[in-house]
Amino acid sequence: MDWSVLWRYRAVFLHGLKITLHVSVVAIVLATIIGTLVGLCRLSRNKLISGLAYVYIEIIRNTPLLVQLFVIYFGIGQFIHYKTEFWPATVGLAIFAGSYVAEIVRAGIQSVARGQMEAALSLGMDYRQAMRYVVLPQAFRRILPPLTGQFISLIKDSSLVSFLALTDITHAARKVTASTFQAFVVYVGAAFLYFILTASLSQLAGLVERKVARSARS
Amino acid sequence: MLVVEDVHKSFGDLEVLKGISFRVDPGEVLVIIGPSGCGKSTLLRCINGIERVDRGQVYLEGKPVHRKGQLYSPSSIRQQIGMVFQHFELFNHLTALGNVALGPIRVRGLSRQEAEERGRELLARVGLADKADQYPAELSGGQKQRVAIARAMAMDPKVIMFDEPTSALDPEMIKEVLDVMKDLAREGVTMIVVTHEMGFAREVADQIIFMDDGRIIERGSPEHFFNNAQHPRTREFLSKILY
Numbered sequence: 001m002d003w004s005v006l007w008r009y010r011a012v013f014l015h016g017l018k019i020t021l022h023v024s025v026v027a028i029v030l031a032t033i034i035g036t037l038v039g040l041c042r043l044s045r046n047k048l049i050s051g052l053a054y055v056y057i058e059i060i061r062n063t064p065l066l067v068q069l070f071v072i073y074f075g076i077g078q079f080i081h082y083k084t085e086f087w088p089a090t091v092g093l094a095i096f097a098g099s100y101v102a103e104i105v106r107a108g109i110q111s112v113a114r115g116q117m118e119a120a121l122s123l124g125m126d127y128r129q130a131m132r133y134v135v136l137p138q139a140f141r142r143i144l145p146p147l148t149g150q151f152i153s154l155i156k157d158s159s160l161v162s163f164l165a166l167t168d169i170t171h172a173a174r175k176v177t178a179s180t181f182q183a184f185v186v187y188v189g190a191a192f193l194y195f196i197l198t199a200s201l202s203q204l205a206g207l208v209e210r211k212v213a214r215s216a217r218s
Numbered sequence: 219m220l221v222v223e224d225v226h227k228s229f230g231d232l233e234v235l236k237g238i239s240f241r242v243d244p245g246e247v248l249v250i251i252g253p254s255g256c257g258k259s260t261l262l263r264c265i266n267g268i269e270r271v272d273r274g275q276v277y278l279e280g281k282p283v284h285r286k287g288q289l290y291s292p293s294s295i296r297q298q299i300g301m302v303f304q305h306f307e308l309f310n311h312l313t314a315l316g317n318v319a320l321g322p323i324r325v326r327g328l329s330r331q332e333a334e335e336r337g338r339e340l341l342a343r344v345g346l347a348d349k350a351d352q353y354p355a356e357l358s359g360g361q362k363q364r365v366a367i368a369r370a371m372a373m374d375p376k377v378i379m380f381d382e383p384t385s386a387l388d389p390e391m392i393k394e395v396l397d398v399m400k401d402l403a404r405e406g407v408t409m410i411v412v413t414h415e416m417g418f419a420r421e422v423a424d425q426i427i428f429m430d431d432g433r434i435i436e437r438g439s440p441e442h443f444f445n446n447a448q449h450p451r452t453r454e455f456l457s458k459i460l461y
């Protein structure tokens with residue numbers, strides 16, 4: 001076992017870390033947007049809208065992420081030419097995580113009692129204002145813990161984008177292994193990098209949670 | 219000013235309101251009493267139009283509350299009919315002042331500064347000047363309900379509806395809320411109050427309505443009500459509630 005491999009190939013690993021971070025952050029932002037919109041659609045009184053949201057959630061949650069990524073990258077890639085691997089990979093991850101976020105958002109909104117909506121409406125707010133200023137901010141506090149869990153999964157799942165030739169941490173590990181044959185050292189090192197990312201996210205979420213804790217009790 | 223005309227409302231097979239009509243004039247206090255489940259809360263929701271009616275109409279200063287094809291009444295109507303809830307329904311993510319200022323900022327378009335200035339005045343009026351920066355979780359039940367009243371007042375509504383405002387409160391807090399409500403009544407605020415507080419009804423009400431099973435079965439002045447109620451159901455209800 002030669003642990004110095006990690007140091008010698010640090011540039012490759014750091015580049016991988018950068019790509020994984022980039023993919024994850026953008027996918028988290030997109031998944032939040034997709035998930036919030038789809039979660040709201042799920043609650044719509046319009047049967048068509050809530051039905052479509054339901055179909056999206058069910059299909060995405062019941063098929064493997066890797067296959068979804070292949071459909072987007074290789075499948076749709078047959079018809080459109082992707083200039084980089086970044087967007088198909090990131091959007092694929094976001095679409096996947098978005099379906100889980102949608103369910104978390106829906107449950108969060110439903111847990112904010114109907115009375116809060118009625119109180120907001122009674123002040124003259126319309127449905128959108130009531131959602132935006134009253135329901136969503138409170139739902140956010142309840143959503144935060146499960147959402148953090150979902151984003152940690154997303155970071156871990158992002159290792160699959162290495163199959164789309166994106167030079168992320170996992171891709172870097174494969175490359176370094178191929179030239180050094182130090183699989184154990186290299187993959188333990190890669191795991192450690194992922195751990196740094198997920199642990200940082202947990203810390204960040206904990207910080208936000210403590211910040212909103214004062215008003216969350218009720 | 220507020221006219222309720224033959225309002226009917228069902229939930230599925232359950233007919234909750236079976237033709238309710240009454241009117242409330244400016245400065246009047248109408249008290250609604252009735253047994254649990256007779257449709258009082260549903261009636262209030264139909265009055266400000268956050269619940270649709272199946273038949274009938276409600277008019278606020280001559281304008282219809284319920285419009286065809288609309289899930290809720292227009293904002294312009296809802297903001298003129300304040301509502302105070304049994305379980306307060308304060309916005310837990312906002313301070314007392316934030317609760318009072320939210321409607322004026324988002325609905326009436328006041329600047330934050332104007333809204334907060336006005337909000338502080340209203341909080342002072344309900345005796346909570348020193349609680350402006352507390353979150354609902356940090357307030358007692360009675361304090362929460364007084365914030366809720368200030369929040370409703372902040373919209374300068376034409377009428378304020380109270381849905382059993384004291385029935386979720388510990389006994390020692392009931393008085394502080396009733397006192398605020400009495401002040402409002404004295405100042406000429408038009409009010410519709412669902413309550414089981416008969417002392418309040420006797421002292422403040424101009425009209426009392428007794429509802430049972432989705433209908434109004436007796437109405438009149440407090441004197442009429444407490445001295446010679448006609449309907450046996452009313453007498454029975456009063457005897458239970460007054461011991």
Ligand SMILES: Nc1ncnc2c1ncn2[C@@H]1O[C@H](COP(=O)(O)OP(=O)(O)OP(=O)(O)O)[C@@H](O)[C@H]1O
Binds near residue numbers: 258259260
């Ligand atoms: N959204 C709803 N869907 C179905 N049924 C409802 C709904 N809202 C109220 N009901 C029913 O309508 C009836 C009247 O309810 P409502 O809350 O108006 O009564 P209430 O007089 O306010 O009673 P309480 O004194 O318990 O507050 C009850 O049987 C209740 O279960």
Ligand SMILES: [Mg+2]
Binds near residue numbers: 259260382
């Ligand atoms: Mg009720």
